[in-house]
Amino acid sequence: MARTAFPAAIIAVLALLPVPAPAQDGCRLCYGSPGSTPGERPLSIEIFADLSLGKLAMTGRGGGSVTVDPESSGKRTQGEMIDLGGSTITGRGLIRGEPLRDVRVDLPDRVPMSAPDGSEAELTGFTTSLPAHPVLDSNGRLEFTFGAKLVVRGSRGGNYRGRIPISVDYN
Structure with a gap:
């Protein structure tokens, strides 16, 4: 199973700046590793665009949320959060492995987020552009995008x- 966690930068008051994805030196399937078929290409996952929500602002003390669509990069705010513009970027990933193999991609249910001043938020409701049954292409590659919902409680x-752990494995 290949597993990686990458930084996602979110700002809910001023501008949101993307954070470069770290080098992917994490766990990878290796030839002959438990659960893999001998001679099978190892799976790897690379995140090459971080989830970025643009500029947002809180208008009151009741909290709010913003949801980013993985297909269109569109964002929708709710509650006391408003969109001030700026670029919204969906997360983008690339899976590499054995050509024409089915894979399973797992995203977390929730990811805690924190700010330098100690305030907290949460990413939930992750969605992807992946089909119901993702398959690597004839070159052993599969690109995908992902989005999520940022929930801020209070003002x-x-x-x-935060770091979003994403794992991929052969089916």
Whole structure:
């Protein structure tokens, strides 16, 4: 199973700046590793665009949320959060492995986010552009995008950051 966690930068008051994805030196399937077929290409996952929500602001103390669509990069705000513009970027990933093999991609249910001032938020409701049964192409590659919902409780905005663990395995 290949597993990686990458930084996602979120700001709910000022501008959101993307954070470069770290080098992917994490766990990878290796030839002959438990659960893999001898001679099978190992799976790897690379995140080459971080989830970025643009500029947002809180208008009151009741909290709010913003949801990013993985297909269109569109965002929708709810509650006391408003969109101030700026670029919204869906997360983008690339899976490499054995050509024409079915894979399973797992995203978390929730990811805690925190800001330097101690305020907290949460990413939930992850969605992807992947089909119901993802398959690597004839070159052993599969690109996908992902989005999520940022939930801020109360009126504390900030430059929220967190790590989103994503894993991939052969079916």
